[in-house]
Amino acid sequence: MSRSHKSLPRLYVEAPLAAGLQVDLGREQTNYLLTVLRMAAGEALVVFNGRDGAWIARIADAHRKGARLAVEVQVQHQTPRSDLWFGFAPLKTGRLDYLVQKATEMGAGVIQPVITRYTQVSRLRPDKLLANVVEAAEQCEVLSVPALAPEIELAQLMAGWRHTQGLRRLIFCDEAAPRHSPVSILGDLEGLPIGILVGPEGGFSESERNLLIQQDFVVPISLGPRILRADTAAVAALAVVQAIIGDWR
Structure with a gap:
């Protein structure tokens, strides 16, 4: 412009x-x-x-x-909507607003709340989430406003992933993953449609983690040696994906 x-x-x-x-x-x-x-x-x-x-x-x-x-x-001219899917466990008000805004700024094309065992918020207001998406788009010159998908249970998301997402790989930010750089892992996903899943404060339960790593489309990665808060982890994951295989290159 x-x-x-x-x-x-x-x-x-x-x-x-x-x-x-x-x-x-x-x-x-x-x-x-x-x-x-x-x-x-x-x-x-x-x-x-x-x-x-x-x-x-x-x-x-x-x-x-x-x-x-x-x-x-x-x-x-209109830019195409990003193909990047971003799923997150809803947080408390304030940090939830921040997370949705940053996902918009960082180039997510679809934003979807994912309900997990340790999810902090049980009732979401889609109108408020959308208002945060729009506000971020207005402030940061984003033309392709992300789609806000309805909330979904983690087990339901996993069961229907292949049917709704096809060949899309799901990058799972795993606190228990080996502490090494995700560069080579993400490099192997070059050219494939990508999703990112960030868990709640307290992380995924053991059964949820087992469910995730058993899926052939899930790719666990580490975000380094420090324990990150969920909203920080979301920004870090989006940044590393966009830098290695996304639209920052």
Whole structure:
């Protein structure tokens, strides 16, 4: 995107985007533009919907009940959604928000909560998770917003993996794995679709670990000699995968 556009606010919308279209905003997004950002009619921003690229739009009509945007010109073409699947055991509020935001920033294409024995949160709010995904996409110029898949039990995920994921390998961040670099292990997965699974605080139970390592599609890796908190482990795993076989190369 042009440097002159990088200073403009970014806003995710659901509506189709094309030159000449108008987009009506709800009360929440209107309040964000008019009250939080103190924008006014005629001012420009960047809008995107995860399908049609990024566009310059101007506030054509500004009132507190709902602003209207006029879409003008495309400034970025749409990028394809990442093929990287990211599964995580939900954490407590705050750290859960952080984890979902970082997964979005780090290039996950699908984000899915996985319920394990030691999962800390039993009830999730998909709307709140999606809000964190969107916020991260807005702040970090992510055009391909990750899909948020519904929560699933670990055993159910394993039983249906081949049917739903095909040849995808699942990288399992295993605290009990031998302490050596994952570079060579990940290098062997070059060109294959990849998933990453990060467990809860306290790790997977012994039976869950046994279930995982018995699957021929699961690839255990170590994240080094230190015990990492779950949200730190997620960022570390995403970084090492993106650097070795992902889109950082």
